[in-house]
Amino acid sequence: QSALTQPASVSGSPGQSITISCIGTSSDIGSYNLVSWYQQQPGKAPKLMIYEVNKRPSGVSNRFSGSKSGNTASLTISGLQAKDEADYYCCSSAGSSIFAVFGGGTKLSVL
């Protein structure tokens, strides 16, 4: 199972909005509404930001939103803040035996 495809890096200025794409296939993102997104600060464990494409866990800011179209999922962060600077990973189910496949990660820089 190949990893999902994410851009290596994205950047934005404080207050702006950015979108991170996550490209899969008809076997993973295209077949399941089970896309999740994780934020990882340097030296820290990942943190769940979005699950089931567009649902936010309790405590996650509504500046974070998710969507999906076909084989591509997206994470949008609005009102960028310096604290949003981190690595972001998408993840999708890919069938009953391939429980999860991650993207390669995207480094977000807030300039």
Added chain:
Amino acid sequence: EVQVLESGGGLVQPGGSLRLSCAASGFTFSNYGMSWVRQAPGKGLEWVSVISYSGHMTYYSDSVKGRFTISRDNSENTLSLQMNSLRAEDTAIYYCAKLTPPGTRAFDIWGQGTMVTVSS
């Protein structure tokens, strides 16, 4: 506080074995599936294995299938990963992660990870 705490990492020679443990607290452990996710130094996340809430169902990534075994003890609130025939490419931080409610396939609680280094 809901948390999971990994232990058991260390340095092991190629071909060797290691057993990781994960102690869970703050939630009803027996109600949730659990998983292991790893991250090689400077690399991205890689799903390793998952076990159902009861322990009856287990799944593995192709990269570890036949070498790693996931298990759980619901009476002790612990998750384990037995790693055999270790290779250099298994070097990584291993995270224990709690699954969100059944059907959602997301990882909502993560430990701080335990480092496994496979080297001679």
